[in-house]
Structure formats: C-alpha cells, structure tokens
Amino acid sequence: MTDNAGAVLSDDVARALSEGRPVVALESTIFSTLGLPAPANADALEVCKQAILDHGATPAVAAILDGRPHLGLSPDEEKRVLQGTRKVAERDLSVARAQGWDVGVTTVSATVALAHAAGISVFATGGIGGVHRGAELSGDISADLDAIANHPVITVCAGAKAFLDLPRTLEYLETAGVPVLGWRHDWFPAFYTRSSGLPIPHRVDDEQVVCDVLRYRARPTTGVLLTVPIPVEDEIPESRITAVLTAALAASTSAGVTGPAVTPYVLARIEKETDGQSIPANLALARNNAGIAARIAVALNS
Template sequence: MTPVLSNEVAEALAQRRPVVALESTIFSHLGLPSPANAQALQQCLAAIRHAGCVPAVTAVIDGVVRLGIDESEHQRILGAARKVAERDIAVAVAQRWDFGATTVSAAVAIAASGGVSVFATGGIGGVHRGSEITGDISADLDAIAHYPVVTVSAGAKAFLDLPRTLEYFETIGVPVLGWQHDWFPAFYTRSSGIKIPHRVEGADEVAKILANRSRPNTGVLLTVPIPIEAELDATNLDHVLAQALSDCDAAGIRGAGVTPFVLGRIGQATDGKSVPANLALAQNNARVAAQVAVAICRLDH
C-alpha cells in the first residue's frame, strides 16, 4: 500500500518537517454529530499547525488511500462514510468506496506507509470485556504493535477491559507511556485506577524512546489524560457504562457495534456533555502529538 500524499504533506516530508497523522472516523457521521465533527476537525488541524507541524488526515476517497487532504475536500470527510479498519483498506480500494473513514488501525498503517511517525486520535480500542469467550480484541492493538508510529490517545474507552488491554500491550512489546501522569486514562476520565507502566515529562523523552526501542517496527502508545476541566464524573459514568453494557449483552450487540452503542448511551446520560469532552481530548491529543513530532524531527536532525 502506497498512500497518495497531499502536496503539503509531500513537501513537508521531503523537507523533513514534522507531520502528524489523524484518523477520519471522528470527523465523519460515524464519529461526532454535526456540527461538532467540523469543530473537531478545525480544532485538531489548528492545534497541529500552531506547533509548526503539518496535519495529515487519513482516508480512502474514491478508492484512493490518502495521507493528507486539501481544505476543499473537508466536506467529503464530514459526511456519510463507511468505516475502514486496516483489514478493510484493500477492499475499499478495490471496490472504490466513495469515502472510507479510517479507524486507528487503518490510520496507523497509512501513516507508517507514508513515512509519518506520529498519529493523534481520541481513544484507542482494546481488549473487550468477555474476550476470553468472544475473542474480541481491537485491531488497533496489533496495528500499534506492528508499525513504527507513536500513537497519542486519551487511553482506551472505559467500557473495555483495561487491565487486559495493558497486559496485551506488554505481551506484544509496546511501550505504554503516561504524559505527565501516573495513571492509565479511561477516555472521558483522567484515571482508570490502573498505574501506567512509564511516565514521561516531555516530548524529547518520547522521541528518544521511539528511537531506542528494541523492535524497530514496533510503535509506542502515549496516553494523555483528558483536560481536567473537561473530565466527566467518574461515578455517574460507571453507572451508565454498566447499564449500557448490560443492554448491549441483552440485545446481542457484539464486536464493532458495541462502541457506537455505548458512546451513544453516554451522550444521552450526560445530557450531551460527552461531546465537548470529546472535542477537548481530541484537541489536546493533537497538541501533544505535534510536540512529539517536532521532537522527533529535532532528534533526527
């Protein structure tokens, strides 16, 4: 797979300037509702540019794998989409999908194929509760393990089996870092109560960790807690999650259907507060990712 680079991204890479990749699911109708999705796009792009980096939204558009899109194409990624995980990229190309919105696994794969070493997202997937029976483990984890990319996220969604997710990362050799924080974030909340394996204080540390890992094709997960002012109430969230997961089980919802169902329930139960929380964490992750991209470029030079 060789993604088509936008002119801006191609020029930045040729000049060895920092680039930050982004997924496109969050910006499509599969992610945040309109107009919050457009707001998220603008905020993430602005945060990356403010740090002196070039943003590179990943997507499949008209059957072409893209790394970086022009402003004139923004409306395309804000609308209807089909979700594209890494396994779906070849299908989306062969069948010439109008717009395939990339998940974490697809975005990481595309970023690595195009020579981009930093990727920002909201939250990653992980090991689902009950995976010992269902075998439901997000493809995000293997993608992070198999591509030399720093993935910056607000941890993993709280409805996942977070202890097993961290154990899985240990098994597949992915360094898990906490950005100025000691606890593994749970997306809408700053702490899951699980200690992070390694704390880092700045972007230069992250760049050196990427450069010195023992497996050159393995990525790094950098977890960044949601800003304090945007954090949702953990007690209320736990209750909502428990009920949503119970309803999921009763309805026979499995696999990829769990995430949108649970996130929808959270949105309803929090009177829409989950949307500004999403915006805040996505923008914050983009800001931190840009710092890391700058540090990697500085180290490479």
C-alpha cells in the first residue's frame, strides 16, 4: 500500500493507520553504519521497535529503497538499511526518487516529512541536528530544525547532538516558533548527558499535555520538540564527554570534514575516545525515546 505522497507502507503500518491506531516513525540513519557500528546498529533497531510495541504502538522505520520511500520495513529490507551508507535529508527525497537510489537512510528531516505525509504524528530519534559551532562563518545549520518547524509532528529526542552549538540551536527553534518541551525535566539534554546547563523553555509531566501542545499550536504547520534526558544510569559524566567532544571537533576541523559528514565523523571519534562507552549510551537513550514516543502516540490516539 502507498500513502498520498507515494510512500510504500508495510502491511502493519498501513493497517494501524487505517484503523486509527498509534504509529511511531523512526529514522533509519541511526540504524545504518552511519549511526552505529555493526552489530550495535541492529541491536538499536530491535530495541527501539520492541519499545514501541511494548507500549502499544506500531513502529514505522523510514527509508528509501529502490527509489521509493518506505514506512515500515520487512526483515530483508531492514538488512539493506543496516548496511546503508547514503544519507537522505528532506531536500534529497525527490532526488532519491528521480534517480532511483538503491538504499537511502533517512535523517530526521526526511523522516519527519515522510511521517507527516503518511499521517503519522509522532517520531522518535536519538538526537536532532542543529546549529553547528562556528555557524556564523560556515552557515552550517541542520535541515532537521527547518523540518521540525514546518511539519506538525511531535519529535521525541534526547536533545540535540552534544557537539553542536546548543544555545544557538535553542534560539533558532524559538525564532521558528517550535515549542520545546522537557519531559519531566527542567534542563535541555545534551544527548550523552542529562543536562546541557541550559534551561528548557517548558517542562511537561504528562503525555496528554504534550498532545495538547501539538493540537493548540499557533501555526498549523509547526511541529513540537519533546526532549527526554538519557536515563540516569546510562549517562556519560559531563567532565569526560566534554574533553572527548573537544578533541573530536578539533580532529574534524583538522581533517577538513564539513556539512553532513561531520556527524558520523564525530560520533566515530567519540566511540573511539570513550572506549565504546558511547554505544550503550546511544542504545539506552534511543530505546528510552522510542518508548516515550509510543506513549505519546497512544495518548494522541485516545
């Protein structure tokens, strides 16, 4: 089955949508080799899907396969995604279709766009992109922010990637009119750590309130960002991750890495410098976000 935008829907996703049951979209970059090394990427896929199922919703992994956008994948299609090495942002969706890309793994921006077109209102990821450090010179601002601002979807994440300019990311979201919420937390998370030291604009403690924020949005196209801190037991101490991030960013600059290549490069460096500690942290926050997203989706459909 296909949706109105031509995306291929798996049988379980199509059935859930037609019956008005909750669905949670998932990006596929995090499950590819660009997000996590094997076999951790496959583990992440399974734990995120299971967390969504355990809370009464249907997972819908997004990807481009054989030039067609997909929401919901078969086991064979998942295997192709796990080996994916080509990112698809929102701007690339039409190109991927026109050129018939074999496998394209979707970023936050592409997944939010595909979810909206399919009528899926909740999306879970690890961390969003944002304003890069030095953006006043490079102009490097992730398309994730524009997509969240222009599609009425609730994005559930552990804040933005910790190596970004987090104060400017929050300023950008404010300018774009995106409500930024903290799930039972008063501080904007920094991915591996529970707090960036930046206060969250609005704390929420109840799923229904999150749903109502989306319903009562001032702009019909604006989405909502729900930030969820990494579980306490899985947090990497700030003192350690700060030094690692500084070294990783310096290495990326020295290597001349720019644009979309920065994220996988820096994440790989972080994994190396933390002796792999970043991988279980990634898995924990992704699973946690997926479960909370499912709870939000259930409340939205009640």
